[in-house]
Amino acid sequence: xxxxxxxxxxxxxxxxxxAAMLTSNGSLSASDPTYNRxxxxxAHSGIGTNVYYDVFYFHTTGTGSVRMEITTGTxxxxxxxxxxxxxxxxxxxxxxEADDDDGVxxxxxIIRSLNGGNNYVAIVTSFNNGVxxxxxxxxxxxxxxxTQTSGVPEPSTALLAIPALAAICLxxxx
Ligand SMILES: [Ca+2]
Ligand SMILES: [Ca+2]
Numbered sequence: 001x002x003x004x005x006x007x008x009x010x011x012x013x014x015x016x017x018x019a020a021m022l023t024s025n026g027s028l029s030a031s032d033p034t035y036n037r038x039x040x041x042x043a044h045s046g047i048g049t050n051v052y053y054d055v056f057y058f059h060t061t062g063t064g065s066v067r068m069e070i071t072t073g074t075x076x077x078x079x080x081x082x083x084x085x086x087x088x089x090x091x092x093x094x095x096x097e098a099d100d101d102d103g104v105x106x107x108x109x110i111i112r113s114l115n116g117g118n119n120y121v122a123i124v125t126s127f128n129n130g131v132x133x134x135x136x137x138x139x140x141x142x143x144x145x146x147t148q149t150s151g152v153p154e155p156s157t158a159l160l161a162i163p164a165l166a167a168i169c170l171x172x173x174x
Contacts, residue, residue, distance in 0.1 A: 018061035021140040026124065028052040028075070028132045035088035037125050038080055042095045048078060052132060053125040055086060062142030063116040069109040069140075070124065074133035076101075078125050079108035086121040096120075100127055107135075119146055 032052040039045040060066065070077040080091075080098040087093055096112070103109035106127070114120065124137055 018142045018144070019140075020061075020143055021138055022056075022058060022143060022145055023139075024056060024137045025134070026054050026137060027134045028054065028124070028126060030132060033088060035091060035125075037078060037123070038091050038095055038098050040098050040100055042092060042098055044092060048125065048127060048129060050129045051078070051125045051127075052130075053088070053123050056122040056124065056137060056139070057119065057146030058122070058139055058143045059119045059146045060114050060116045060142055061144050064113060064142050065111060066114045066139065066141035066143055067109065067111045068122050069103050069138050070107040071103070071136045071138050073107050073135035075131045075135070076106040076127040077103075077108045077135060078127050079110060079137075080123045080125070081110055081112065082121040082123065084119055084121075086123060094121075114141070116142060 029052065032054060034050045034052055037045050037048040037051050037053070039047075068079060068081060070079060078098070078100050081096045082094045083096050084094050097110050099108045099110045100106075101108065122137065122139065124135060126133075
């Protein structure tokens with residue numbers, strides 16, 4: 001019993017103190033703004049030239065790996081990570097990484113080590129133009145929900161923080 005407790009304590013000390021999972025159930029709809037998304041090479045896409053998009057803000061509470069994933073979706077999703085701020089009129093400014101299909105099926109996932117204390121913006125959109133549908137976005141790591149930091153026209157959809165420590169422990173993720 002004592003050994004088990006010590007082992008748990010030792011393991012718990014390896015988990016980042018502020019590990020959290022932010023979850024948002026959202027949708028791309030005809031009332032969302034559109035823009036010309038980037039491609040995975042972070043250049044202007046010649047395909048997704050007029051895609052609906054949603055904006056999510058978060059900041060890092062520590063340095064470490066962060067997973068940004070569309071875990072459920074009714075369409076071929078595309079996600080882009082920006083550091084600092086996002087401007088739909090200049091989508092190649094501040095873009096850090098973009099992904100089309102690294103998640104399940106045609107869904108998107110980015111896993112990237114991020115420095116603590118920075119503001120980030122995740123843009124959820126579609127691969128093709130004119131696509132609408134529901135999705136779930138998860139952002140997991142040393143993160144906290146952020147607020148709008150620049151003159152982005154669309155209000156941020158709320159990210160809900162769900163205590164993820166137990167889930168992280170159970171799964172033994174890094
Ligand atoms: Ca939306
Ligand atoms: Ca995709």
